[in-house]
Amino acid sequence: MNKEFHFLDDGGEMGKLMREKDWSLTPLGAPEGWPQSLRTTVNIILNSPFPMFLFWGDTLKGFYNDAYRPILGVDGKHPKILGLNGAEAWAEIWKDIYPMLSVVTKKGESIWRENLMIPIYRNGRMEDVYWTFSYSPVKDDDGNVSGVLVIVTDTTEAVLAERRLRESERRFRDIANLSPMWIWITDADINVEYANNELLNFIGLSHYSEFEGQVWKSIVHPDDIELVFEGFGKAIEKQERMSLEYRVKNATTNEYEWYKIVAVPKFENGDLKGFLGTGMNIEQQKSFEETLKNEVNHRTKELANSNLKLEAMNKELQSFAYISSHDLQEPLRKIQMFAEVLMDKEYDKLSTSGKEKFVKIQSAANRMQSLINDLLSYSRTDTEKRVFEVIDLKELVADIKNDLGEELKKKHGKITLLKSCELEVVPFQFRQLIYNLLSNSIKYSRADVPPVITIKTEVIKKAKSIDPILSNTKEYVQITITDNGIGFEDQFSEKIFEVFQRLHSKQEYVGTGIGLAIVKKIVQNHAGIISATGELYKGSVFTIVLPKKQ
Known part of the structure; x- marks a missing residue:
């Protein structure tokens, strides 16, 4: 290779394409005739790891490096725009970029744009692409502007991600502000970065930016303040989930109400960045618990009294069982025994009516004996x-x-x-x-x-x-x-x-x-x-x- 061509050494794919292109068929002519300022700039962009594009000469012919190549996608402008006039290479957006190029070529001023949306034809279609770029003048040996060096970054993904994040945050705040629960976010030092309307309205603040300093001390019940500080302190120290129940003053009624606070830590790259928390009003639950506690105490006392009465009744039942098994059965056995004696020895002396009555007496005594035995069996079944x-x-x-x-x-x-x-x-x-x-x-x-x-x-x-x-x-x-x-x-x-x-x-x-x-x-x-x-x-x-x- 001619030594004049050393500025096209290396450069990857684009260096190879530039070396192989027959420049003698273009107005620029063979590379050995290119001005030194063009040679130097082309050498710089071919060896740069940053995406670069060079507009050169009166017709703003295009040169670009391997780092710029992915920006053009597939089924698009590459490689035909290499050495092509700017107006022809970028026809679809020339009216958007030419005024900026003119500022550089005519006034010699550099310009900078961040996240500017300029469409580009690539991947077989027009795509909306966001760019962050600078246009800088390239001067020849006489100090005249001969070209424009473009250093550019495709920021589409970042812009769309930021937009999605903002939209997500907007939706989160809209949903949070409709929630009947408290929702809040703090930094790692428990400074409030966000609080929803339900929380702000309850404590009487108009914006979460007012939620700073000693606000917590003024709204938390004095008897619960140590619990709150201890709970948050432990959560920060151990970087773990926290759950607390304490009383907070209602700005409207000036009365304290019970709330259950739950906070989970949020991390970034392993570092604690703060907490995301919720708060639920549990005043009715606490009132119910207190009522239930009083009711349980009352019922416990009643049960204790009932147990005493039951013990007394059990003693009576035991006495009844003893009477049934001994005292009641003894006279009953005598009735049965004397009835049998009378039936054996005096039966013939009785009238027909008397005989019937004695049979009924004996039958009734036998039934009573069976009843007593069955009652005893029933009472003993449990004991x-x-x-x-x-x-x-x-x-x-x-x-x-x-x-x-x-x-x-x-x-x-x-x-x-x-x-x-x-x-x-x-x-x-x-x-x-x-x-x-x-x-x-x-x-x-x-x-x-x-x-x-x-x-x-x-x-x-x-x-x-x-x-x-x-x-x-x-x-x-x-x-x-x-x-x-x-x-x-x-x-x-x-x-x-x-x-x-x-x-x-x-x-x-x-x-x-x-x-x-x-x-x-x-x-x-x-x-x-x-x-x-x-x-x-x-x-x-x-x-x-x-x-x-x-």
């Missing part, structure tokens, strides 16, 4: 010590069938257990439960229809679907006892489990009306449920669901 053991239902049913053998034989009845299982129960209570149910099925059988009683068992794993009080985390056993007896109307399905509730007169069926109440209480003691369904003169079904293991 007796519960020791759970695993039992086999088959063995228990066999034992009860043996006890009910005479009744079954008399009525030609049958009890069938279709499938046995093991479960954890209080043995003597559970025996009483099954005994009462089977005994009732025999007792309430239809005349001249042999009682047929069927017991089925099933393991249940999703028991909550049966009743919400049961758990899906336990296995349950469902025991179903079905009979063909007199049944009952479904409207009585709950009533039959209540104490002293009878669906039939004592003349029809013997009983005290406590048996099924005892059954229900035993089921509850085992954390289970019991239900009954019936159809009059067709039979009844009792369903028990108990945990397989307690």
Whole structure:
């Protein structure tokens, strides 16, 4: 290469294009004939890491470097504008840039523009682009302006980002000012940089710029001021989230109201820059808490008094149980004993009316004996010590069938257990439960229809679907006892489990009306449920669901 061409050495892609271009076909002529000022300037821009463009000569022909090349995009002006007249190269914006170029070429003055939007054709379309640039004169050896050096930066992304940020801040402030909550921003020293209208109106300020100095001291309740300083101090020290509840003076009413303040730290490059906070009025909540506290205290005192009364009643109940099991039963046994003696030895001497009366006396005494025994059983169901053991239902049913053998034989009845299982129960209570149910099925059988009683068992794993009080985390056993007896109307399905509730007169069926109440209480003691369904003169079904293991 001719030594005259050394100023085009290097320069990357643009240096290569300039070296390969046949400049002899242009008005500039071959590079060896270029003026020294042009050579020097071209050498400078080719080796500069900053985007540069050179307008040269009367027609402002264009030169640019590799750093400027990305500005032109793809499918645009590159590379045809290299060495092209300015008016032709930048036809679409020439009316915008030529007046600025003229200031430099005619007056020799430099100009500077920041974030100026000038469209450019690139990437196959016109694009709105923001530029920060300077136009500087390039003078020849005689001091005349021969060209304009452009140092430029495409600031479109920065401008749009700033615009988006401003729009985001505007939306944030609009939303914040519509919020019924306090919203505020501070710097790292808790100086307020922003406060929304709700907060400013509450404390009586017109603009957040007034929120400075000792404002906090004048609006926070004196008893809470130390709490506030300690809370903010700890949040700054540990650079962590803060939550406080304290009272703040309402500028309108001059009364203090409770607020809950939550603040989260904001960081920039790992450094604490301040806090973003909210405040919610909790005056009603605090008032409710105070009312609730007073109510709880009042109810606690009432409960304590009730407990004392309950203890006294329990003592009375224990006394009643003792009387029932000893003092009441002793004279009753004597009545029964003397009635039996009279029936054995004096029965024949009685008139027909007297005989009937003695039979009624004996029957009434027997009923009273049953009633006392059932009442004692019912009262002991909750108080007796519960020791759970695993039992086999088959063995228990066999034992009860043996006890009910005479009744079954008399009525030609049958009890069938279709499938046995093991479960954890209080043995003597559970025996009483099954005994009462089977005994009732025999007792309430239809005349001249042999009682047929069927017991089925099933393991249940999703028991909550049966009743919400049961758990899906336990296995349950469902025991179903079905009979063909007199049944009952479904409207009585709950009533039959209540104490002293009878669906039939004592003349029809013997009983005290406590048996099924005892059954229900035993089921509850085992954390289970019991239900009954019936159809009059067709039979009844009792369903028990108990945990397989307690």
